[in-house]
Amino acid sequence: MRYYVDKIYIDSIYMERRMSGFVGRFAELAALRKRLSRVSETATGTAVAIRGRRQVGKSRLVQEFCDSAGVPYFFFTATKGVSPVEAIASFLVELKESGLPVDPELVPESAPGGWPDAFRALANVLPQAPAIVVLDELPWLSEQDESFDGVLQTAWDRLLSRHPLLLLLLGSDIHMMERLTAYDRPFYGRADNFVLAPLNPSEVGQALDLDAADTIDAHLITGGLPGILRSWPQRTAPLEFIHQECADPAAPVFGIPEATLLAEFPTPDQARRVIEAVGSGERTHATIAASAGGTAGTVPSGSLSPLLRRLSQEKHVIAADQPLSTRPGKPTLYRVADSNLRLYLAVLRAVHDLARRGRPKQAYDLFVRRWTSWRGKAVEPLIRDALELAAASGTVPWPNAEVVGGWWNRQFNPEIDLVGADRSPVASQIYFAGSIKWLNSPFDRHDLKALLASVRHLPGFEPGESGLAIVSLSGAGADLDTADVDLIWGPAEVLSTWG
Template sequence: MRFVGRSAEFSRLDAELARVEKGQARFVVVRGRRQVGKSRLLTEWLRRRDRPHVYYQALDKPIHQELESFRDAVARSSLEPIAGIARTGVSWSSWDSALAVLEYIAAPGRHDGSPGVIVIDELPCILRNDPSFEATLQAAWDHQLQRAGLLLIVVGSDLAMMDALTSYGRPLYSRVDTELRVEPLNVCEAAELLDLGAREAFDTYLMTGGFPKVLAARAEHSTTSTFLNEAVADEAHPLVYTGQRMLDAEFPPSSSSRSVLGAIGHGERTFGHIRNRTGLSERSLVNSLNLLKEKRVIAAEDPQALRVVRRRTRYRVADPYLRFWLSFLAERVDDIARGRGDLVAADVEAGWQKYSGEAVEPLVRASIERILPDERFGAARYVGSYWGRDNHPQVDLIGTEKRSGSSRLSFVGSIKWRATKPFTARDVVQLGELAQHLPGWSESTARVGVSRLGFEPGADLDATLSPEDLIAAWR
């Protein structure tokens, strides 16, 4: 499947490579969730830049097997003279001796002058079987690898472990020069990858997120509907199993965090409702929510207002794919396994209108923030939503100049993500009626509409946005 996007990540890697070419050794940490495309990003970057390199994919095996695999990767590499050393069949008894060989990158045999690149992919796999590797790598970097003038890149999917790797008191603290976080492809990149129109791109993205392997499966189908029907007919389909693997790797099924995430995935948005569904104590729930936020699995949102509004926090699953998987697939894998994926597909179809209308809102707000500043939206720099006590009034879009502490609202807006009906004049009237209850609203506050199917004549708004406009914001 062709490679798209990642220009920002390429630019950051290019900047590090340029520093190495000027004689500075550089240490880079790359992290991101499983299946997000970290390995593909790095292999594509190495292919395009055509620099001598070693790419080692850790195996999560005992130390002696990891060392043998590392030697084989060095032997297959384009990085001389160490590739030649490895091809002699040398046996390394420890990571100290294996990493010591890398200092020969700076040996006289390197006549081409190109900087060497070393990639260790899935570092947490090594650390699980050899916790001392962290200190070994630190010593090798301090005493050997920096002198070799290379670009060292370590990669990991265990976000908690990778976060801790560079924390105070750990061996690699202050050694890492830069950290690169790889996120899923954005909706524009997904549209480009699959050559989709804007509306179909959003429908796809709300189901697949930006995970390349899931998007690759979608590429074989002309519509989201046929893709879904095929996916739920096979428990081994990427749409079905990716969510399970992502969560199993970070949250054991019996953990409190997994229970909390399941509750949020089923639509419980407030602390009280989540607590009622899970039965957890207040302390356990707070700890689980904090862990899920730290790992960026969920987002905690407060009303966007002129001042901080307390005790109205709502929680949502942060990633579109994981939100879809938890809502429709997590508890239906047994149905899929017994050949009744048709029941799952029917439930998705029946609930899609309501689900997509809610799930698209964070994506719309993020898209508008990328457009700002723009005179159509007043002085706004930040976009959120507002809900009062008992959810009234509830406004989809609120724009303010500051995240909190603004003197007035820059704009208010409504999202109508309907399958058969455009944004109507009546929708405009309803937006105006709700806006009048908001602190900071005035007659000069801009009115914004977002619609999946356009706007009927008479829908008088200061700014209108279509799916095409939202896609363009990500270019």
Template sequence: MVAFVGRERELSVLGTLLDDVAAEIGTARPGRCLLIRGRRRIGKSSLVETFVGAAGAPSVFYTAAGASSEAELEVLTDAVRFSTLPDRAVFDEAIPGNWTAALRQLAGTLPDDRPSVVVIDEIPYLMDRIDAFEGILQRAWDRELSRRPVLLVLIGSDVSMMEALGSYGRPFHQRGQEMVLGPLNPAEVGRMLDLDPPAAFDAALVTGGLPLICAAWRRGMDLWDFLAAELANPVSALLVSAERSLAAEFPDHAHARAVLSAIGSGERTFTNIARAAGGIANTTLTRAAEFLVRKRLVAAELPLSTRPSKERRYRVADPYLRFWLHFVQPHLPEIERMRGDLTLDRVRAGWTTWRGRAIEPLLRESLARLLPDDNLPSAAAVGAFWTRSNDIEIDIVGADREPIARELLFLGSVKWLEQRPFDAHDLAALHRHRALLTDLPVPLVAVSRSGVTCTGLDAAYGPAELLAAWRPAPR
């Protein structure tokens, strides 16, 4: 199934939890709970639906919609009525009047002699709309649900609220295990779309590893075939996924949208972002940036070195959203007029420059996953270094901690071009920047899409090695 390439580990976790429930039948608390969080459109609901369909256990799948408490109770009632729970008819005979009664009544429909699955999707809506919902859920779990052989799966797209649900001091603390569902990684994207390593990294940048967007990329397509098809379709997943996600993430935060667009356009410093966002006040920008960082939409990074720095820079954390904000959002009107060909021309013209910076965080993470090897040690932190004037800018800095390191472990440069390998000029520039940063002979590394034509490096890595870092280690 195309949407679940690379989800074997998550499906295995769900299966193991259901097996644990079965093994505990007859004990005081056989129930298990799993909290799944991840960005919107990442495939959380589809993952659980696939698991439930394959498990064959009695189940109910309820999705909250952000409506009133009464409306949500009606939706839950309908979900139970059309479920496969053996005693679902209870909800035909007695409609619960509140959520305490509803969860108690739901527990009563669950079988005692075999495992069942209860799924509550988009639970942050309930946490936001229903007074004391976390306490209601905790009491229902402690007094009723955990005493049944049930796997309770709680799903949420608001990452910060889902983290809070299981955090210390909150009613549901330590009631469930937690799973973070991320996008498909570059190796999974490459395997799904049958792409070679360089093309797999390109596809990961454009799709962000979102299964819904990847599903539109037919095998045999190259990047430009895919973009031509998607930009010619005003309702394609590539075009609409970002807007729908942003509308759900912060419908009432106009300043946050403006700041996000400014960062997506390529602005990285506080002053430039404020100017690009319409000259908003510093306090407004600070609140908006903190909100975006809290929502995991933006990463706020400091230079990694042995010296403290306040030169914070911002970037859009999700590669797909970064692509969409830079290339798609400004030109949606022309795409809607069926002139996606004009947008495609702009992507072609700006692709090399945009990709050169957008790929760096992904390559740094790839290197962190790959090490240690015969040439370089593992690094607790792999970041970058820059100064306010950019007279020193080092693409890769490996260190023992961040943002202020005790020890620098390696320094490196990224050269991610189709026709130009890392050469002696690049090595000379890297030597100069190392000398300005440290007097120590810190190892030097090159990360290059098209190979290396010079000697004098301690290590060099290309697309194949870096992509392999994302594949599961052999057991």
């Protein structure tokens, strides 16, 4: 099997995928091919649990892999809300109609013993050569039958793993998929864990054929979700795309984040109110408590603190940022982790309401009014990620900067956009500090003066030793004295870190 490919071969694959609407994912496909190769070499089974948020492209990635793998496969997608009897009946029908069984007539029409019999039927028709079995939306199967996880483990240990089988387990409920392979669960230690992230900014640029600045805007709008990118015509500027979508209330840019919110938090409970408070711009524990409490009063700390931990550490819907310096700092700031959902809660939901009322012009005007200020803050995590990647690759002056964050005090005066250090949240060394100006005006001498005044308050920043970095959408102004600046980046440099 060919894993190493030269540039010409990669280019030909890229063109074929772009024509079919599938872009990027070279690393992910290579990881799956590696495991299929292991199955072929050892003639035993390998299981992989793939998790990621809705519309991130899990099913499409695995389908692309199955289509190109050159081995028989069976792809089963569970249906939410059906009974175990209906799910098993569907499983057997689709197994019989797939290209997996050597003899489809050996697949029974029913499984009187439930999932144990269904998995036994699967094992009986597996070929002796390598094959792939995909169970998509696995959390729905566990939801329908509490014993499903244990049955799957037993079937894997006693039947399926003895065959040259690659078992792919997919799910959009990130917490439930994490629990599937947790130490206290039946499938612990039996599957490789694979987190499918959204497309990175470079892949978004490849999909849409945009320049660097527009690519970064497109990534912020879509969150790198293929489900939205497929509706975005190539070489269409971000504002032009939004203008077109405002005339279509059913557009994915509105529908996908709305569906994600409803799927993860179907009832307007306290968790939903907290997410909406964070999405509307509340960043601190105190302001979130006040906003999420509404007319009922402030949410008690004893309720809010564990809820924020669950939303950040289990659900991964919210990100918690701590000030980065050589001293412990407060407060922790919260944000919606996914930029598309963050944009929906802050801007697109109101835009969508106008679009549904048949007012596309007013909808677009509202987006334009809110876009610039929202983008200026939303781009910060992406730029920090870019600087971390650049430091790891040695393409910036601070290769030992393993983490890049920000710093602020309790008064948020000053608030520093960029801090590069050796560890977080309490560093032993600050390598650089910097400022982000993501506006249509260049970074000028007034901005530099403000940065120099701010870094004097940053614990661990040593003038003459720690560096200064500037990241600007519109570059550096003609009046800027760059003698004391170690790094000036624009959109092209930010985007280049993803290759």
